[in-house]
Amino acid sequence: MGSSRLPVLGMLVWVLHFVLMRPEVTMYILVYVDDIILVSSSVAATNRLVLALSSDFAVKDLGKLHYFLGLEVTYPQDGLALSQQKYSQDLLRRAGMLECKAATTPMSSTETISATDGTLLSADGATDYRSLVGALQYLTITRPDISYAVNRVCQYLHAPREPHLTAVKRILRYAIHxxxxxxxxxxxxxxxxxxxxxxxxxxxxxxxxxxxxxxxxxxxxxxxxxxx
Incomplete structure (x- = not known):
């Protein structure tokens, strides 16, 4: 058993996870509030667990996973695919950037950012900055191409400035591709x-x-x- 904190849309949420590993079955369970994801190597073991949970809780089997904490799941012939299309749209909407012009790269190759250049953001602006950066961290699950840029803007969470916010907005403009x-x-x-x-x-x-x-x-x- 363990737990993780995920920065979903800038808000930290707790997710409990349980792992069962035996010679006859391997099972993974994720729990967030009243939602449960169950992955198992045995259909029979899955059915037994759902039946056992149903004896103590009101459990409804929703079938295959399609959406969980901003992750959209589809099932091509050779496995499954994850995307965060709706999550990225919600992030752009929250930042007021749905109509923004797209950027071709997540970072500028000619401009540099540092910890001291530019004007410090206001207290509210700094809070919004940290929230957006946290949300972008979660987006890297399906967008590893922005990982380096997100890591750069994470370095200025303690005292974000105007150039840092500009860099965050560029990442968002790139993410709409x-x-x-x-x-x-x-x-x-x-x-x-x-x-x-x-x-x-x-x-x-x-x-x-x-x-x-x-x-x-x-x-x-x-x-x-x-x-x-």
């Missing part, structure tokens, strides 16, 4: 990260647009392979 990856077997042959041309009113609409863009890219790649 819609990423497309095309594989030929195990090899990545095409990749794109760009802002969608129109503003989506929901994460579902944004996902449909991303699928359409990916389909167009895939058609072009297939045509290029067949041609050459």
């Amino acid at each position: 819609g990423d497309i990856f095309v594989f030929f077997g195990p090899n990545l042959i095409a990749w794109s990260a760009r802002k969608q041309a129109t503003v989506s009113r929901s994460s579902t609409e944004a996902e449909y647009k991303a699928v359409a863009d990916a389909t167009a890219e895939l058609i072009w790649v297939v045509d290029a392979i067949l041609t050459y």
Whole structure:
């Protein structure tokens, strides 16, 4: 048994986790408030545990996991995929940056930031800064490409200044990209990260647009392979 604190949208939440490892079964359980995620190598063991819990608590089996603490889960043929599309949209909305212009990189290659340059943020501004940085830390679960930039802005949590906030906003502007990856077997042959041309009113609409863009890219790649 253990516990973890996760900075979900800048708020620290406690998640309890339990691990059972025996020769016949391996089981992992995550508990957050009244939500439970159960991963097990044995369907029979899973059913026995759910039945045992039902004898003491009101338990409802919701089937396969689809959403938990900002993580969206889908099930392609070869496993499962995690994304944080809705989480990133909520983060941009909270920062008032839904209409912002996208950045092509998470950090500037020409500008540097330090602990002493620029004006100190106000007390409220510093609180907002720490909250945004904490939320970005959680976003690195599915966006490892922003890990270095997030680590840099984490270094100024004790006394954030205007240039540090500008750097955080650049990371957010980069995070709005819609990423497309095309594989030929195990090899990545095409990749794109760009802002969608129109503003989506929901994460579902944004996902449909991303699928359409990916389909167009895939058609072009297939045509290029067949041609050459």
